[in-house]
Amino acid sequence: MGEETSLKKITAHCKEYGFIFPSSEIYDGLAATYDYGPWGVLLKQNIRDFWWKSMVQLHENIVGIDAAIFMHPTTWKASGHVDAFHDPLIDNKDSKKRYRADQLVEMHIEKLQQKIEREVQKARKRFKEAFDEDKFRSESPRVQKYQDEIQQIRQRLHTALQNQDWKDLHALILELEIADPVSGSRNWTEVRQFNLMFSTQLSNIADERGTLYLRPETAQGIFVNFSNVLKTTRQKLPFGIAQVGKAFRNEIVARQFIFRMREFEQMEMQFFVHPGTEMQWFEHWKEERMRWHQVLGFPAEDLQFHTHENLAHYANAAVDIEYRFPFGFKEIEGIHSRTDFDLKQHEQHSGKKLRYYDPDRQEHVLPYVIETSIGLDRTFLAVLSHAYTEETVPDAEGKPTPRTVLKLPAPLAPIKCAILPLVRTDERLTRIAHALFDELKLYTQCHYEEKDTIGRRYRRQDAIGTPYCITVDFQTIEDHTVTIRHRDTLQQERIPLDQVRSAILQKTELQTLLSDFYQHLQDLPAVP
Numbered sequence: 001m002g003e004e005t006s007l008k009k010i011t012a013h014c015k016e017y018g019f020i021f022p023s024s025e026i027y028d029g030l031a032a033t034y035d036y037g038p039w040g041v042l043l044k045q046n047i048r049d050f051w052w053k054s055m056v057q058l059h060e061n062i063v064g065i066d067a068a069i070f071m072h073p074t075t076w077k078a079s080g081h082v083d084a085f086h087d088p089l090i091d092n093k094d095s096k097k098r099y100r101a102d103q104l105v106e107m108h109i110e111k112l113q114q115k116i117e118r119e120v121q122k123a124r125k126r127f128k129e130a131f132d133e134d135k136f137r138s139e140s141p142r143v144q145k146y147q148d149e150i151q152q153i154r155q156r157l158h159t160a161l162q163n164q165d166w167k168d169l170h171a172l173i174l175e176l177e178i179a180d181p182v183s184g185s186r187n188w189t190e191v192r193q194f195n196l197m198f199s200t201q202l203s204n205i206a207d208e209r210g211t212l213y214l215r216p217e218t219a220q221g222i223f224v225n226f227s228n229v230l231k232t233t234r235q236k237l238p239f240g241i242a243q244v245g246k247a248f249r250n251e252i253v254a255r256q257f258i259f260r261m262r263e264f265e266q267m268e269m270q271f272f273v274h275p276g277t278e279m280q281w282f283e284h285w286k287e288e289r290m291r292w293h294q295v296l297g298f299p300a301e302d303l304q305f306h307t308h309e310n311l312a313h314y315a316n317a318a319v320d321i322e323y324r325f326p327f328g329f330k331e332i333e334g335i336h337s338r339t340d341f342d343l344k345q346h347e348q349h350s351g352k353k354l355r356y357y358d359p360d361r362q363e364h365v366l367p368y369v370i371e372t373s374i375g376l377d378r379t380f381l382a383v384l385s386h387a388y389t390e391e392t393v394p395d396a397e398g399k400p401t402p403r404t405v406l407k408l409p410a411p412l413a414p415i416k417c418a419i420l421p422l423v424r425t426d427e428r429l430t431r432i433a434h435a436l437f438d439e440l441k442l443y444t445q446c447h448y449e450e451k452d453t454i455g456r457r458y459r460r461q462d463a464i465g466t467p468y469c470i471t472v473d474f475q476t477i478e479d480h481t482v483t484i485r486h487r488d489t490l491q492q493e494r495i496p497l498d499q500v501r502s503a504i505l506q507k508t509e510l511q512t513l514l515s516d517f518y519q520h521l522q523d524l525p526a527v528p
């Protein structure tokens with residue numbers, strides 16, 4: 001499946017089967033804004049729960065909070081967002097399309113990288129078994145030329161962004177002869193900076209003092225509550241504070257479905273450590289978070305680290321975990337060593353001390369921070385992209401038939417089990433099926449359905465990723481057994497009615513995923 005086709009298919013599937021709808025669709029929608037439907041909200045809730053429990057429940061030294069979206073405006077002055085949370089934008093005068101200027105340059109760099117890969121492929125074909133890729137990459141004059149070019153462009157881009165030198169960024173775009181990807185035109189406007197924060201006004205204060213921002217990240221709600229949490233939980237360094245919540249960014253170019261939205265949800269954890277230990281903790285969290293993604297079922301080759309060379313002003317190390325989305329490897333989570341920047345800034349702007357008293361050393365410490373920041377919507381998209389499968393399977397008569405199935409990890413599936421009486425016209429079957437549904441619904445999310453042929457009902461459950469279907473048929477009346485159908489293997493087996501609950505719960509409870517993750521952490525080296 002081509003990249004575009006695959007994202008288009010996933011988007012269409014999400015809409016058709018009640019996972020994600022375009023926001024306010026009856027008014028033709030709102031760009032880059034989406035609503036989660038009945039099954040989407042359950043899947044999202046399960047991913048959120050898994051993250052929350054992996055952080056707060058599995059770690060004695062991590063606690064959670066839920067801070068307000070609105071915060072005192074000085075928060076954003078202190079964090080640097082008022083002065084430095086911009087993107088450089090540029091418009092094409094012919095196509096009237098707007099772009100992020102730095103992304104146009106990044107796209108140019110990607111093209112150069114593709115040229116390098118093509119050189120390598122050609123050489124591999126030419127030299128066959130004798131091909132030494134490392135040697136070729138370091139010695140081929142063409143590859144070297146492209147590498148140098150990339151290096152120089154990266155350096156210039158970095159300097160322009162650091163110094164907010166939009167004139168030079170504009171000059172770079174012209175020098176590289178970058179064309180509008182849609183129209184091919186090189187007729188560009190100047191580069192302008194654009195603050196990504198949405199603002200609104202407090203009703204009783206009209207001027208700048210009344211400006212409120214919709215938080216562009218959840219992290220600051222954690223920093224400003226540092227002392228409150230410390231006092232009330234009596235945590236010792238190192239410890240973490242976790243939070244899940246909405247964040248808002250006025251993205252210049254928002255596309256690729258729920259990958260880049262203007263309203264999205266973040267799951268963030270700030271881990272406070274003794275200064276000087278931050279690099280060990282950075283390595284620790286990098287590894288722990290990668291294992292979390294692997295437990296979600298993503299194959300190792302679809303995940304990679306991307307280490308930042310150009311660091312944000314507050315960071316002394318940063319890495320992204322990237323997932324291979326249908327449109328290529330892209331960031332799903334960022335792990336940042338934020339130094340003591342945020343706490344220090346808030347101390348200065350608030351005049352309040354944000355220190356930890358270390359009883360052993362008998363001194364007040366301004367902790368350093370390691371942040372893990374993951375997008376819930378991006379994780380949802382990754383889980384869904386991995387699960388989405390088109391395949392041909394035998395129908396009831398053994399005839400090959402196409403089906404679309406979401407092979408979701410069972411504990412994440414919106415519906416864990418569908419209960420289906422074979423026919424709806426026989427009250428003996430529907431009565432048993434209803435009783436089973438009433439029993440199971442106290443424990444887990446199930447679904448009762450009696451309309452349509454059994455084959456059609458199976459297909460519908462496949463399309464929303466239900467791992468198990470229980471069919472109540474005529475044999476059930478005789479011997480109190482039902483068939484349990486497995487979504488992925490299509491296998492059907494008969495089990496006693498009174499064993500259904502334990503069979504389903506054993507395989508679908510979130511606890512199975514948590515235990516798996518916990519096992520994966522056992523050989524993670526302890527930070528001294």
Ligand code: ATP
Binds near residue numbers: 258331333334375376
């Ligand atoms: P990008 O470079 O893709 O814009 P970022 O580096 O600005 O992302 P962070 O500020 O590190 O992102 O935010 C942490 C996480 O929040 C990201 O890894 C991503 O999963 C999520 N996220 C950020 N911006 C968006 C958005 N506009 N839509 C959906 N998720 C987002």
